[in-house]
Amino acid sequence: MIASTKPAKPASMLTTNLVFIGRSLRHSLRNTEALMMAIMLPVMLMLLFTYVFGGAIDSGGDYVNYVVPGIILLCAGFGSSSTAVDVSNDMTNGIIDRFRTMPIKSLSVVTGHVAASLARNLFATAVVIGVALLVGFRPNASFIEWVLAIGVITLFILTFTWLFAAIGLVAGSPAAASGYGFALLFLPYLSSAFVPTDTMPSWLQGVANHQPITPVIETIRGLLTGTPLDNSAWWAVGWCLFILTLAFVWSIFSFRKKAGRR
Amino acid sequence: MKSMAIEVSGLRKSFGKQSVLSGLELSVPAGSVFALLGPNGAGKTTLIHILSTLIAPDGGKVLVGGYNVQTEQELVKQHISLTGQFAAVDEVLSAEENLRMIGRLSGLSSSQSRTRTEELLKAFDLVDAAKKRVKTYSGGMRRRLDLAISLVVDRPVIFLDEPTTGLDTVSRRALWDIISELASQGRTIFLTTQYLEEADQLADQIAVINGGRIVATGSAEQLKARVGGEVIELLNGHDEVIHTVPTTGSIQDISRTLNELVHSVPPGTRVNIRRPSLDDVFVALTTNGKEVL
Numbered sequence: 351m352i353a354s355t356k357p358a359k360p361a362s363m364l365t366t367n368l369v370f371i372g373r374s375l376r377h378s379l380r381n382t383e384a385l386m387m388a389i390m391l392p393v394m395l396m397l398l399f400t401y402v403f404g405g406a407i408d409s410g411g412d413y414v415n416y417v418v419p420g421i422i423l424l425c426a427g428f429g430s431s432s433t434a435v436d437v438s439n440d441m442t443n444g445i446i447d448r449f450r451t452m453p454i455k456s457l458s459v460v461t462g463h464v465a466a467s468l469a470r471n472l473f474a475t476a477v478v479i480g481v482a483l484l485v486g487f488r489p490n491a492s493f494i495e496w497v498l499a500i501g502v503i504t505l506f507i508l509t510f511t512w513l514f515a516a517i518g519l520v521a522g523s524p525a526a527a528s529g530y531g532f533a534l535l536f537l538p539y540l541s542s543a544f545v546p547t548d549t550m551p552s553w554l555q556g557v558a559n560h561q562p563i564t565p566v567i568e569t570i571r572g573l574l575t576g577t578p579l580d581n582s583a584w585w586a587v588g589w590c591l592f593i594l595t596l597a598f599v600w601s602i603f604s605f606r607k608k609a610g611r612r
Numbered sequence: 613m614k615s616m617a618i619e620v621s622g623l624r625k626s627f628g629k630q631s632v633l634s635g636l637e638l639s640v641p642a643g644s645v646f647a648l649l650g651p652n653g654a655g656k657t658t659l660i661h662i663l664s665t666l667i668a669p670d671g672g673k674v675l676v677g678g679y680n681v682q683t684e685q686e687l688v689k690q691h692i693s694l695t696g697q698f699a700a701v702d703e704v705l706s707a708e709e710n711l712r713m714i715g716r717l718s719g720l721s722s723s724q725s726r727t728r729t730e731e732l733l734k735a736f737d738l739v740d741a742a743k744k745r746v747k748t749y750s751g752g753m754r755r756r757l758d759l760a761i762s763l764v765v766d767r768p769v770i771f772l773d774e775p776t777t778g779l780d781t782v783s784r785r786a787l788w789d790i791i792s793e794l795a796s797q798g799r800t801i802f803l804t805t806q807y808l809e810e811a812d813q814l815a816d817q818i819a820v821i822n823g824g825r826i827v828a829t830g831s832a833e834q835l836k837a838r839v840g841g842e843v844i845e846l847l848n849g850h851d852e853v854i855h856t857v858p859t860t861g862s863i864q865d866i867s868r869t870l871n872e873l874v875h876s877v878p879p880g881t882r883v884n885i886r887r888p889s890l891d892d893v894f895v896a897l898t899t900n901g902k903e904v905l
Contacts, residue, residue, distance in 0.1 A: 360690060361719045369716045377704050380745075444700035448761070451664045453689040454717055 360453040370462025377436065378466050384432055389474045392425030393481050399544060400485055407545055415489075418482045419570040420543025422503060423563060425478050427538060429471040430511040431531035436463045437518030438527035441608060457605050460515050467511040468504070475503055489574040499573040502586060506566050509590045510534075512597035519604040537563050562589035616675075617642040617769050617800035618663060623672035625658055632658045634824040636672070640802060640817070642768070645795045647815035648804045651898050654821045656804040657697060660773045663802070664694040677769055693762040697773040699754040700761070703747040707738050707757050710746065711764060718765040725764075732760040736790070752783030759790060770794065772803040776810060788813055808891055822898045835893045844869055845884040846877060859885070 361369070378385060399417045409416035440446055440459055449456040479487075491499065514531055521527035540554070541547070541563040547555050558564055565585035572579035618640040625633040632655045640646040650656050661667045663676055665685045674681045677691035694700075702710050708729055715725025733739045736756040741749065746757065755775065762770060775791070776784040791814055795801050805811055811818045812832045819829040828835060844866065846855040855877070859865050870883065 359719055360686075361717050365716060365719075369713055373702070373705070373713060376709070380704050444696045444698035445702055446700075447661075447664075447666055447696045448694060448700040448714075449717075450666060451689055451692060451694040452714075452717055453686055453719075 363455060363458075366454045366458045367461055367465075370458045371465040372462075374436070374462040374466030375469065378470050385470065388425075388429040388432065388470060389477050391428060392421055392474065392478050395424060396421045396478065396482060397485065403544075409546055412486070412488070414482070414486045415575050416571070417544060418479075418487045418489075419567050419574060420538060420541070421482070422475055422478055422570060423506065423543060423567055424535075424538045425474055426471050426503060426507045427510055427535055429474050430467050430507055431514050431528075431535060433463050433467045433511050434514040434518035434521065434527040434531040435524045436467075437515050438521050438524040441519060442523060457602065460519070460601060460605060464508070464511050464515055467514075468507055471507045471511075472504065475507075490576050491574045495573045499570050502566065502569050502573070502583075502590075505587065505590045505594075509594040509597065512594055512601060516597045516600040516604060519601055519608055537561060538567075541567055543567050562586075562593060565589060615642045615678075616640065617644075617677060618646075618802060619673070619675040620659075620663075621673050623659075623662065623674060624670045625655075625662060625667070626670060632824055633662075633669075636821075636825055638819060638826060638829075640800060642800050643795075643798050644816040645791070645801045645803070645814050647811035647818045648802070648821055649806075649808065649811050649818055649894065650804070650821035652806070654898075655824045656821060657773055659821070660694070660696075660771050660802070660804060664692055664771050665689060666694075691767060692769045692771060693765075693767040694771045695758050695762045695773065695775060697777070699758045701746050701754055701757050704745060706743050706745055707733060707749075707760075708742045710757065710761060714761050714764045720765065728764055732763065736760040737786075752779055752786070755779060755783065755787060756790075759787070763794070767799075769800045769802065772801065774804055774806065776805070776807065784810075808889070808894055820894065820897045827897050828893070836888045838893065842885060842887050845886055846873065847882045847884055848878070849880045854881070861885070 396417070399421065400414045404413035404417065407413055437460055440463075446456070446459065449459055489496075513534070517530045517534075518524075518527045521530055538544075540558050541561060542558065543563065547558040547564065550558055565582040566589070568577070568582035569579065569586040571577050572582065616639050618638065620636055620638040623633050623636040623638075624631070636655075636659065648656055648659065658667070662669050662674060662681065665681050665688050668682060676688050679687040679691065681688050702713070705713065711729040711732055712725045715728050716722065720728060733742050736759065738753065738757060738760065741753060746754065749757065759772075759775070772791070776787050779787065788810070791801060791803070795814070801814075803810075803814070816831065817829065818832060818835060819826045820835070821827070828838065830838070842859050842861045844857045844859050845853050846857075848854050855873070857869050857873070859869060866885070
């Protein structure tokens with residue numbers, strides 16, 4: 351009755367990764383509440399900033415054009431933070447033990463979550479940009495500038511997703527993972543996302559101008575609405591690659607440590 | 613001489629200062645059902661985790677299917693399947709999706725996984741629930757799915773860590789039937805349990821683990837014989853044991869004993885002849901320990 355099937359050989363790296371990406375995408379699509387939140391929250395924030403706070407903030411131009419790049423990043427940060435919870439869920443469930451006793455590279459579980467987060471957040475970004483256009487966002491970017499802007503957004507999402515994956519790997523529980531993730535989400539507020547940094551007290555300007563989010567926002571803003579780019583593109587890519595590398599190494603290290611307890 | 617599916621010698625493992633396994637010796641012949649019996653905290657799960665490559669031993673030699681768990685991990689992994697203590701299933705996916713996923717990860721082609729999934733859903737009585745999310749399953753269904761997942765591809769050595777803990781009697785018996793069937797197909801099954809009845813029912817060989825060492829091994833019968841033979845118990849009207857006398861179990865011995873006792877006991881005394889159960893063995897071995905044997 352329970353006859354047997356023998357595989358010719360273990361699954362390839364490619365198959366393993368594709369299977370895990372498919373699994374995480376299914377997870378994302380079935381967690382409707384989280385998916386709705388990831389899209390609705392940034393849209394609500396955008397409406398809030400445009401119509402409620404916008405009138406009182408002088409950004410030297412139409413505020414909606416100023417704030418949209420910040421909202422895109424906030425949305426990406428928020429959307430990728432759920433990766434911490436997804437990864438932590440897997441690590442605290444017996445299923446990771448099953449994967450680890452199979453002849454596969456079990457870190458692909460995490461890669462799957464990262465890929466799904468990328469897909470989810472690019473979709474959410476598209477929705478945010480769509481709504482932004484409806485409420486008066488008027489970018490003047492060329493096709494090339496759009497492509498570059500989307501490239502920077504993608505790199506940012508990837509970076510933050512790996513960072514949140516690492517947080518999910520070190521957190522003791524999904525609830526803790528969610529808490530740590532929340533702390534990181536304050537970063538966009540301490541940047542040029544919502545107000546020009548020269549309106550802040552000087553000590554805070556130091557923080558705001560030199561933290562990684564500001565150059566990313568300035569780059570996207572520059573590409574989409576034509577504000578001066580200066581060096582921010584280099585800083586943005588540099589910061590992202592730097593954090594991405596750290597987060598990736600940290601993930602591998604903590605995956606081995608946690609899953610292996612070796 | 614029969615080949616050994618699992619061979620462990622001098623195995624040591626500690627977490628921090630706490631020593632969990634101290635010089636454990638064990639061998640399991642290929643094709644047998646081996647039950648590891650022990651109280652909570654005796655080191656059962658740690659041992660299974662070491663055998664299935666999840667954690668590394670501190671010392672000693674551990675071979676599974678002839679491969680070293682530390683230096684030949686990938687080969688060991690191709691040889692085993694683990695069903696852990698907590699149902700290792702993906703709750704968000706359906707039973708069908710779980711099985712197909714594991715099929716693909718195990719190196720089956722898409723169509724092979726599909727065929728295999730259908731077979732297993734039938735064999736484990738999960739056809740009706742196949743497309744429902746596992747989150748909605750009962751404990752027994754989860755366990756069946758868990759075991760089905762372990763069997764997507766044929767692995768010669770199957771580890772089951774407390775496979776029936778928390779199940780009702782009907783589900784437990786259903787699972788026992790499945791395990792017996794797997795064993796009859798020549799696989800080696802290594803299971804841990806707290807239930808003596810389970811070990812008695814399923815296992816060819818039982819090892820009792822206590823304090824990080826194996827304190828006794830043998831068949832259920834051999835273990836029972838080790839704690840002593842049968843006893844005659846005298847019970848008062850409230851079913852309380854008031855006197856016990858060892859006996860060989862022969863009619864002559866029982867008759868002689870009863871004749872000696874018959875005038876010295878109060879009226880209403882009743883007699884019970886008790887053979888030691890595995891429970892007796894377990895209590896004897898795990899409380900005041902090794903000196904009993």
